[in-house]
Amino acid sequence: MASLTPPNLSLTSELRQEQFCLTSKCKVCFNALGPSHLNWKPSSLPTSTASALHISCSQGYEVRPTGIPAFSMNLSDTVSDSDVSYVTNMIREYTTNGLFEDAIVVYLEWLNYSVPTQLPFFPSLIKAFAGLLDLRTGRQIHGHVLKFGLFTDVYVANSLLALYWKCGSFEDALQLFENILNRDSVSWNTMISGFDQSMLPLQALMMFRRMVQELGVIPNRVSCLSALSSCSSCGSLVHGKEIHAFVTKNGLDLDPSLVNELIGMYTKCGHLRNAEQVFGIFLERESLSENTVVWNAMISGYVFNGCFLDAFTLFQKMLVLGVKPDSSTIVTVLVLCSHLLDIKVGRQIHGHIVRFGLKLDARIETAMLDMYCKCGEIQDGLNIFERSSNVNFVMWGAMIAGCAQNGCSRKALELFSKFMVEGGLADPITVLAVLRACSSLTLNLNGMETHGLTIKMGFSSDVFIGAALTDMYAKCGDIESAQRIFRGLSERDVISWNALVSGYAQNDYADEALKAFHEMQYELVRPNTVTFASILSVCARLSALILCKQIHCYLIRNRFEANVLLSNSLISAYSKCGNIKSALILFNGVSERNEISWNSMISGLGMHGLVDDMLALFDRMKAAEMKPDHVTFTAILSACGHAGRVDEGWRQFRSMVKDYNIKPELEHYTCMVDLLGRAGHLDQALNMILGMPCQPDGQIWGSLLASCKIHCNEEMAERAADYLFKLDSSRMGYQILLSNIYEDSGKLDNVTMIRTAVKDMGFKKKPGCSWLEVDHNLHVFVANDRSHYQSEQIYATLEILTEEIKGAGYIPQLYPVIIKHDEASG
């Protein structure tokens, strides 16, 4: 073990509720208590002995819980046995009720009064010090122990041991332990469970081994419980089996707690069969077989291993046998329903909670709320949340995440802001959901605010948060911030790499995406389905057919080909790389197809101008009882437009509304305007824009303008341009387009005017550029560019080709070339 940072050990249960601990991977831990809690006022009663020993404190509590008497020292000159027992009782009373400071005050008063000889209250007193969770103060009472010669008392020594574990110093505990000469089972068990609970399972197991080997004390049930728990933590089946054997040999296997811990150990090590065996033996003992907790352990063991049906079957068996479910069972089964997305059973459980005689608590409500949200029933989730009287920060988090997962990102952000206004403290899991909401809404500002929050709360460098921040910035288009966050991460897993890679891919940083893809593999992080989907989208964008094929091969070798997400990505990538044949082979060969598969294939065929094949596939889609959606129709209308299939386009457009009840959106109108315009029906196109229920954007006017150019309709072009430039006059491409239209009709004054205006605005057109890859070498071509080393041959070949095309009947349109000199100089 390289570095052993002792975590903040168990806080009292009251504090624990306010403390945020993430899953094992997240190391974030912080105490959300205000500063007032341990704020000792200056002591009103420093005593000679006490001040000599540097201990002082005051009573921080004005109001004492009812039933606990106030302490008053009223002792005679000589200490009597009854005085000792009074003080002892008071210290114990205060300590067990969490009034640690009061207990210590009693001790300080006692010190003021008597030099101790016989101190039966020390174990309780040390417990009070342990309750303060402060190592420095804890060491002081250790000093008292040494000074008064009490260390030989094993009870006292064990109490100190527990104190050091509680204060988070396993070094002190270990040193102390080695100094105890008369170690008993409690000493050993305190060490084993200390290591175990501090997430140092190997040390715990080493302690257990030492305990077995050193003569004198035999491990008991407590030792085995802690040791088995450590086996679960580190997934050590070998040690677990050893301890199992030890348990059996020593006749401890009748102990229900141990049975439970054994089931837990085997299931967490992934050995369900051993767990089932232990459970089976347990079932045979009639005296135990109705122990609900053991049933719970086995059911949640199945859930832990993803064996949801087994878990459900066992739950049913439990009910049949009349074993009464408790609230833990219910929570587990609700989690099970959310995994199975089985809303029906979930609702039944909801209904049966009262019948089982159970009270709704925060855990049940949270699990139920989550179940409803995961099954898409967000309103039911909200109802639980709004009616609950047990709302805590976990439930808030569940509700916020539930909204974010169901596409109600705005509602998620609203809830979070309400949570914060009401004084809630942001914890990492909730913030994760909030960041996802920001990223899906591309709300950069809210995202930055949330980023600030993570810094303030001290979990900005957490792995999960880091990945979510990277993703959020990337989705909002701020790729520099995404990079900065990513490079600052101390640990990069596949999730954070995916955030970066997909961020590059979505923002058209194709080269960076590929670079990152290679870099992550160099760092031995294995790409997963999400990575490949991103990279395939990059392949499509770059038309990188070879890379596409390489990835396809990799996916086949690694048995990823059955994944729908990836087969869809491949179909789309092959289509966009121009290899429609491979796309079709893939599409026809896959075992699973969803709407996206059909849409990808349909739009692929459309892009390739294969309209009849596309329509045939569309019929197949309908025959397969797949529901066409707005994406399907966008692909179809766009293909009809490019192929000049006006009637077919109209037919599909009407059918979309009539047969499929899909409201046409801007994208569909744009396709129709394009289709009508290209075919020369400019009036119809204009009427379509003016008549549509949504706001026209620049693109749709631009499409009409382009059609006006094709059909030399200057008048309509002016109308379209008028609308277009009212929306956005800075679209230089469209300005040039309009000037070209004037050029065609010979209005050279207008041409000059536009060109000057464009120049005055300081715009420059980027020259068009194309490239191709031959044997891993990239060849780039710009208009009029002769820099390529083979350009002589290339242009010679071009000339030959042009002649051949002309021979086949092609008549080149020459007039738009006039602007060339302008561009070339720019």
Add this chain to the structure above:
DNA sequence: CTAGGGTTAG
């Protein structure tokens, strides 16, 4: 007197 996990929530 001291150690002391049976299972369970986002």
